[in-house]
Amino acid sequence: MEALFYILPGMFVVVGVVGVVRTLRRSSEISRAWRHGRTAEARCLRSYTTTSGGGETSVTTTLHHVYEYRTAEGRVVRFEETNGPGTVLEGDFVTVYYLPEDPSKATAKPPAQGRLAAGTGCVVAFFVVFTLFALGFMGVAHFIFSAADDFAP
Template identity: 65%
Template sequence: MDVLFYIVPTLMIAVASCAVVAVIRRSARVSRAWSSGLTAEARCLRTYTTTSGGGDRPVRTTLHHVYEFTTPDGRGVRFEERGGPGTILEGDTVTVHYPADRPEHATARPPARGRLVAGTGCVLAFLGVFILFALGFMAVSYGMFSAAGDSLP
């Protein structure tokens, strides 16, 4: 039974570690698009929302935009971005930033490096505290079980 006190926190740490990797990748991807200096005019092809939650959990709605633009070499690129502004509607034209080697990693978000660093830092800090809590729980559990084992004849 005491093995659950190790398996569950280990799984939680693994999930949190995957989230850390995903957050860092997304941040690096957006930063690389902004740093490339390449921009294009893109047309918003579609907007839609997705919902999650319900029942016992609060309902969360996420806005998605689908954009399409053409690179200088004539390649058509279509990409989707979550969480954009609600003021962009189908048919609107926006400026997108993209890296030359991966135009499908474009972003329609205007450059805001401070906001990106602050948001990424806050999420990473939360995940770090979560991981430390799980490690602490495992350490306390180990102490409890090893102390209980020492007192047995």
């Protein structure tokens, strides 16, 4: 039974750490593409939404765009990006920013370093609080089980 109080929060800690790493990695990729990357004209091939939640929880809608562009070397690249502008529709042309060494990690979001930093900071703060809560829960569980062992006959 005690293991449950260590394993479950331990999994939450792993989720929190992975979330921070993935968020910082993607933010870094976007920032580098804006500052050091190349630009190309891309066409929006598809635009769609996904929803999650409902019932007892709030419904969240995510906007997705699928873009295709040609690199300076002539390679055709297709990528999907979430939470882009709602004004981009199928068939629209947009400017994408990409790094020549990894054109599949392009972005069609217009450069906005401050907005990227603020969004990244909020997501990282959420994952840090999430992780600290899980670690705190593990600490309290450890304290309780240690105290119970001290009073056991």
